[in-house]
Amino acid sequence: MSANTAMATKYRNSFLKEVEEQVEMGDWVKMCMQCGVCAGSCPVNFQSAWEHPPQEIFMMIRAGKREEVLTSPSMWNCTSCYNCIVRCPRKLPITHIMHGLAEYAHRLGIAPKMQPTRFFSGLFWKNATKTGRVNELKLSMGLYFKDGFGAGVKEGMKMKDVALGLIKAKRLNPMELLGGHKCKDQKGIQAMLKKAYEIERSRKAAKMAG
Amino acid sequence: MADIKVAAYICKGCGLGERLDTDALVKVAQKDGKVPLVKSHDFLCNADGVAMIRNDVANEGVTHIMIGACSRRAKTEAFFFPENAVARANLREGVIWIRPDTEEARETTQDMAEDYIRMGCAEVKAMTAPGGNPNTGSNKTLLVVGGGVTGMTAAVEASKAGYPVVLVEKSSALGGWGARLFKRIPIHEPFKSPADTGVADLVSQVMGDSNIKVYLNATIAKTEGAPGRFVVDVATESGATHTEDIGAILQATGFTLYDMNKLPELGAGKSPNVVDQAGLEALASEAAAKDGVIRRPSDGQPVTSVVFVQCAGQRDTTGTHLSYCSGYCCNTSVKQAMYFKDANPSVETVVVYTDLRTPGNGEDFYRSAQEKGVIFTKGKVSQVLPSGNTSTVKFHDLILDDTDATIADVDLVVLATGQVPNSGVNIEALAKPQVAGEEGEAPAEGEAVEVKPISILNLTYRQGPDVPQLTQGFTDSHFICFPYETRRTGIYTAGPVRRPMDMAQAREDATGAALKAIQALENAELGRAAHPRSGDLSFPKVRLEGCTQCKRCTVECPFGAIDEDEKRFPVFNESRCRRCGTCMGACPVRVISFENYSVNTVGAQIKAVDIPDEFSEKPRILILACENDAYPALDMAGMNHNEYSAFVRIIPIRCLGSVNTIWVTDALNAGYDGVMMMGCKSGEQYQCHFVKGSELGRVRMSKIDDTLKTLNLESERVRDLEVAITDIKRVPEMINKYAEELVAIGPSPFKGF
Numbered sequence: 001m002s003a004n005t006a007m008a009t010k011y012r013n014s015f016l017k018e019v020e021e022q023v024e025m026g027d028w029v030k031m032c033m034q035c036g037v038c039a040g041s042c043p044v045n046f047q048s049a050w051e052h053p054p055q056e057i058f059m060m061i062r063a064g065k066r067e068e069v070l071t072s073p074s075m076w077n078c079t080s081c082y083n084c085i086v087r088c089p090r091k092l093p094i095t096h097i098m099h100g101l102a103e104y105a106h107r108l109g110i111a112p113k114m115q116p117t118r119f120f121s122g123l124f125w126k127n128a129t130k131t132g133r134v135n136e137l138k139l140s141m142g143l144y145f146k147d148g149f150g151a152g153v154k155e156g157m158k159m160k161d162v163a164l165g166l167i168k169a170k171r172l173n174p175m176e177l178l179g180g181h182k183c184k185d186q187k188g189i190q191a192m193l194k195k196a197y198e199i200e201r202s203r204k205a206a207k208m209a210g
Numbered sequence: 211m212a213d214i215k216v217a218a219y220i221c222k223g224c225g226l227g228e229r230l231d232t233d234a235l236v237k238v239a240q241k242d243g244k245v246p247l248v249k250s251h252d253f254l255c256n257a258d259g260v261a262m263i264r265n266d267v268a269n270e271g272v273t274h275i276m277i278g279a280c281s282r283r284a285k286t287e288a289f290f291f292p293e294n295a296v297a298r299a300n301l302r303e304g305v306i307w308i309r310p311d312t313e314e315a316r317e318t319t320q321d322m323a324e325d326y327i328r329m330g331c332a333e334v335k336a337m338t339a340p341g342g343n344p345n346t347g348s349n350k351t352l353l354v355v356g357g358g359v360t361g362m363t364a365a366v367e368a369s370k371a372g373y374p375v376v377l378v379e380k381s382s383a384l385g386g387w388g389a390r391l392f393k394r395i396p397i398h399e400p401f402k403s404p405a406d407t408g409v410a411d412l413v414s415q416v417m418g419d420s421n422i423k424v425y426l427n428a429t430i431a432k433t434e435g436a437p438g439r440f441v442v443d444v445a446t447e448s449g450a451t452h453t454e455d456i457g458a459i460l461q462a463t464g465f466t467l468y469d470m471n472k473l474p475e476l477g478a479g480k481s482p483n484v485v486d487q488a489g490l491e492a493l494a495s496e497a498a499a500k501d502g503v504i505r506r507p508s509d510g511q512p513v514t515s516v517v518f519v520q521c522a523g524q525r526d527t528t529g530t531h532l533s534y535c536s537g538y539c540c541n542t543s544v545k546q547a548m549y550f551k552d553a554n555p556s557v558e559t560v561v562v563y564t565d566l567r568t569p570g571n572g573e574d575f576y577r578s579a580q581e582k583g584v585i586f587t588k589g590k591v592s593q594v595l596p597s598g599n600t601s602t603v604k605f606h607d608l609i610l611d612d613t614d615a616t617i618a619d620v621d622l623v624v625l626a627t628g629q630v631p632n633s634g635v636n637i638e639a640l641a642k643p644q645v646a647g648e649e650g651e652a653p654a655e656g657e658a659v660e661v662k663p664i665s666i667l668n669l670t671y672r673q674g675p676d677v678p679q680l681t682q683g684f685t686d687s688h689f690i691c692f693p694y695e696t697r698r699t700g701i702y703t704a705g706p707v708r709r710p711m712d713m714a715q716a717r718e719d720a721t722g723a724a725l726k727a728i729q730a731l732e733n734a735e736l737g738r739a740a741h742p743r744s745g746d747l748s749f750p751k752v753r754l755e756g757c758t759q760c761k762r763c764t765v766e767c768p769f770g771a772i773d774e775d776e777k778r779f780p781v782f783n784e785s786r787c788r789r790c791g792t793c794m795g796a797c798p799v800r801v802i803s804f805e806n807y808s809v810n811t812v813g814a815q816i817k818a819v820d821i822p823d824e825f826s827e828k829p830r831i832l833i834l835a836c837e838n839d840a841y842p843a844l845d846m847a848g849m850n851h852n853e854y855s856a857f858v859r860i861i862p863i864r865c866l867g868s869v870n871t872i873w874v875t876d877a878l879n880a881g882y883d884g885v886m887m888m889g890c891k892s893g894e895q896y897q898c899h900f901v902k903g904s905e906l907g908r909v910r911m912s913k914i915d916d917t918l919k920t921l922n923l924e925s926e927r928v929r930d931l932e933v934a935i936t937d938i939k940r941v942p943e944m945i946n947k948y949a950e951e952l953v954a955i956g957p958s959p960f961k962g963f
Contacts, residue, residue: 016585030580030581030583030585031580033586034588055609059588059607059609060610062586063610063612063615
């Protein structure tokens with residue numbers, strides 16, 4: 001049984017309870033009074049990708065629309081500008097809840113796979129933890145080729161002048177493509193990450209178990 | 211009157227001396243005003259100036275005083291001569307402050323001042339000093355009708371203030387709706403949980419107060435008289451009638467819940483598991499007496515899920531149900547949801563609302579409910595479908611715009627149905643068929659108005675047995691300016707009969723109304739008017755010899771003060787009168803007057819104005835300005851130095867309703883070029899201090915066009931304007947615009963006749 005079905009079975013018809021227990025800051029969801037100030041304050045508001053503003057996400061949680069919420073790309077669009085937190089009259093930590101929901105959907109494995117934010121987050125994490133240093137060249141190349149080879153080449157050509165400029169200004173080293181710079185204590189970094197993963201895994205497992 | 215002696219005093223202070231030729235004003239008063247004693251003073255309102263006037267009253271036998279200084283609304287304490295007739299010529303706010311201080315304007319400004327002196331002298335001669343209504347009663351007992359929270363609070367408050375109270379309650383116990391509540395919405399910090407109702411305490415306070423006499427199972431069989439001398443028959447269950455002498459009445463007859471059986475689409479009447487808020491209170495009280503578990507009525511199983519339907523039969527736009535918001539039901543549902551959550555947090559509680567309105571400290575209470583896990587869903591319930599022991603609630607989710615949102619397997623549905631006032635008979639609805647009947651027409655079928663059959667006060671008043679209603683059956687009162695006043699002097703309403711409200715508001719209301727009632731009975735004893743002319747000693751006097759029994763005064767009096775005797779002559783109950791003068795304005799034969807305000811006092815002023823001939827290019831505009839709103843607005847325009855035309859002559863009137871058409875025709879006949887009438891807003895959103903005064907005045911004035919036609923005058927010569935007290939800028943603009951328009955129309959053809 002997948003983590004998703006396990007959780008769905010566990011909380012049967014109380015998605016709000018599931019969010020309260022599983023999602024970081026999820027216990028705040030019930031305090032929303034549907035004023036809509038968050039939606040009005042959000043800079044992402046007018047982009048088509050933004051399907052549900054936070055207010056709606058909260059209402060959907062209360063209405064038990066589990067599938068719709070967790071597979072929604074909406075919370076992935078949050079830019080963490082914190083406007084909503086500043087303005088919320090009920091002092092809900094909306095930004096954190098959005099990230100909490102995104103993280104939970106990711107943990108359950110049902111978050112939209114190719115959602116750019118999610119894709120980039122994964123890419124960044126892999127890139128940074130591999131050597132302990134961010135390889136910017138590989139990171140941006142990875143993002144360019146997200147939607148296939150053709151699209152990647154096209155995007156790369158579009159950014160050609162910028163790249164050349166960066167190389168001239170010595171802000172970009174093409175040699176990075178061949179491995180790149182690394183953190184000195186590779187083993188130490190990996191050991192540290194391993195420990196962190198372990199702690200997180202056990203904490204989440206405990207949370208999901210109950 | 212032979213033995214009157216008039217004196218005129220002209221002030222030179224506040225710049226009057228510099229801007230005006232006061233010596234000329236003195237001469238005008240002597241020559242045109244025919245006043246034997248005229249004095250000017252450098253600073254009339256100071257101790258020396260006032261002493262001069264007092265000295266003349268004491269030693270020179272002065273009975274009538276004309277003061278040419280500031281507005282009659284200023285320096286009222288200095289110029290306080292209750293024994294004398296006093297008129298004030300408004301030279302400061304009305305002349306120098308609204309005119310530019312320039313050489314060109316000097317002549318017209320002086321003309322204006324001289325006219326006001328003439329008007330003041332003419333007015334004061336037509337006046338006598340008001341002596342106070344002799345027909346008073348001195349009873350100090352307060353009758354409280356209704357033994358609910360409002361009534362009991364009013365009784366306790368009045369008793370604490372030292373006034374005996376008679377409390378009449380229709381049912382067999384005190385407490386009303388309050389006693390039927392399990393708990394109440396909290397009124398103290400931290401506003402987090404339902405609180406004890408406190409009704410039992412209040413009942414014992416009332417029962418233990420020797421100053422409060424309680425009649426249970428009793429109704430009011432008859433109320434007659436006037437403030438200070440009401441005689442009330444209290445009918446008890448046994449059939450006996452007790453007569454009580456009463457000073458003032460406070461009606462706290464509360465509300466009835468809107469009948470939920472009118473809402474079958476919300477499942478009402480289809481299942482015992484659909485209840486109204488009172489039904490839930492009963493279930494909660496029942497549960498509290500046992501194990502604290504609220505059970506569903508159909509099979510006695512514990513309730514595990516409950517849905518609260520807000521605005522059930524309220525805020526209805528289709529005209530079928532209540533159109534208004536009752537204001538308390540959101541807080542009540544919050545409270546009732548807590549009954550469940552406090553006992554067992556696992557009970558599912560959903561409140562479906564369209565706009566959650568939580569007055570007072572309800573916002574904290576609402577937040578507390580959210581913390582406790584009550585779910586609030588913004589939506590409009592379309593259907594409740596009971597089936598077996600559960601129901602399905604269908605609603606339109608207004609956030610997600612889901613028209614087919616559903617909550618299934620609900621054990622209990624609570625409908626928030628709202629308050630319908632117990633205000634007795636709608637006397638205006640009653641009056642209609644009567645009038646139709648008199649004219650020999652049967653009321654058309656289906657037109658018959660729904661009349662609540664039971665009168666509460668059973669007043670013997672000519673205008674009907676209960677207090678008039680404003681809208682939706684709620685008793686008439688001005689929401690902001692004078693909330694407790696009804697259109698029956700000495701009778702106050704408080705609580706949900708006045709407007710929908712919760713218990714905290716009702717208690718506040720009761721206290722306010724009790725104090726107003728006390729004020730009314732104290733004023734009644736002294737023969738003085740109540741709000742808004744409180745303290746006024748004048749009262750309507752009628753020359754019955756001239757009366758034609760036309761009944762206009764008895765029908766039009768906004769306060770039902772005038773009854774009719776067997777011969778159909780009007781009987782003025784002065785203590786019920788508010789001194790608006792609507793009767794005076796209505797009287798076609800002009801036999802009604804006040805000592806200091808009459809057809810003559812205003813008429814004499816109109817005639818006293820000097821009308822220059824048509825070639826002088828000095829038109830004259832008469833302004834009749836309501837003293838409550840328009841006149842203060844004009845005064846304030848003066849204080850702000852908002853200039854207006856020097857051709858207007860302003861006469862303050864008590865109310866637009868007191869305007870007798872003779873003033874208008876007299877003015878036009880005398881050669882005035884135009885007449886402006888400034889009264890308060892009328893209609894449902896009225897601002898008239900006498901409620902119906904400005905409306906009645908306007909109805910009367912709407913017929914002035916015929917008069918103008920017979921005089922062969924343009925209808926633009928008379929203008930009716932709605933003026934509010936805040937129109938400080940607008941009023942001067944309106945005046946100036948009208949003055950320009952009149953120039954275009956040309957001078958009145960009646961000049962010089």
